[in-house]
Amino acid sequence: MKIKSGFVLEEVGGEYLAVAVGKRAKDFSGLVRMNGTGAYFWRLLAERDMTQDELLESVMSEFEGVEREQALSDILSFEKKLRDNGILE
Amino acid sequence: MSEEIKTATSDVIEQELERHGTYASVTRGPSMRPLFRTGRDMVIISRPSRPLRKYDVVVYTGASNKYTMHRIIAVRDGVYIIRGDNTYRREYVRADRIIGILTEYNRRGKRGTTDSVSYKLYSRIWHYLYPVRFICYKIKCVLSRIKHTLLRKKTKTEE
Known part of the structure; x- marks a missing residue:
């Protein structure tokens, strides 16, 4: 999975907000609001195409004390939301 | 999440x-x-x-x-x-x-x-700069009106 180009992500008071700009704004007019974990996923997926497993490995090595199952369920729900809203390529 | x-x-x-x-x-x-x-x-x-x-x-x-x-x-x-x-x-x-x-x-x-x-x-x-911008804007409006009038006259003459 990979996030389409044309999104801008900004941190505001501990939260992360993403919107589409340029040509992308024509097909996505919404606002994505994320916490730090979501923004971590977002940044990785905006940069390159990753599988769920690669994303999971990356989360497990980045964050200490995270349960594998919890991380996977977070990734799955994140992916679903992005996919349902047409944010993934 | x-x-x-x-x-x-x-x-x-x-x-x-x-x-x-x-x-x-x-x-x-x-x-x-x-x-x-x-x-x-x-x-x-x-x-x-x-x-x-x-x-x-x-x-x-x-x-x-x-x-x-x-x-x-x-x-x-x-x-x-x-x-x-x-x-x-x-x-x-x-x-x-x-x-x-x-x-x-x-x-x-x-x-x-x-x-x-x-x-x-x-x-x-x-x-x-507003007063300056306003004057420039008005001049632009007038010029564009003149241009349109001239074009309209030209089209009429051609007709």
């Missing part, structure tokens, strides 16, 4: 500001040029945490659930006099119609805040 995805309408903006204190959107329309261009820049709107004052860029609701983001150029008896950076018409807006204030932005891919010196300088210079 707590990511949420919302689509923009003025109801959503108000709800988001109420619930989270912030809202973000891509800019639309030419009225805040040259600061923001349609589709290019991202603005972050916050619920006002202090009294609003001259030079603040605010989001307010108008007729039929539409919302606008323009700049306060004066405050008189509790009414805000507001104008877009690239418009030549004053709007008189009551405080209860203002729902948010511009606090941060991403312009041409660069993060900026309305607290920065460069932003404050831009706001003031652009405001003081």
Whole structure:
């Protein structure tokens, strides 16, 4: 999975907000609001195409004390939301 | 996980500001040029945490659930006099119609805040240049009218 180009992500008071700009704004007019974990996923997926497993490995090595199952369920729900809203390529 | 995805309408903006204190959107329309261009820049709107004052860029609701983001150029008896950076018409807006204030932005891919010196300088210079901008605008209007009249005459002669 990979996030389409044309999104801008900004941190505001501990939260992360993403919107589409340029040509992308024509097909996505919404606002994505994320916490730090979501923004971590977002940044990785905006940069390159990753599988769920690669994303999971990356989360497990980045964050200490995270349960594998919890991380996977977070990734799955994140992916679903992005996919349902047409944010993934 | 707590990511949420919302689509923009003025109801959503108000709800988001109420619930989270912030809202973000891509800019639309030419009225805040040259600061923001349609589709290019991202603005972050916050619920006002202090009294609003001259030079603040605010989001307010108008007729039929539409919302606008323009700049306060004066405050008189509790009414805000507001104008877009690239418009030549004053709007008189009551405080209860203002729902948010511009606090941060991403312009041409660069993060900026309305607290920065460069932003404050831009706001003031652009405001003081208004008479000059107004004259240039009027001259442009007249020239374009002359051009249209000439073209119309030319077409008539050709006919």
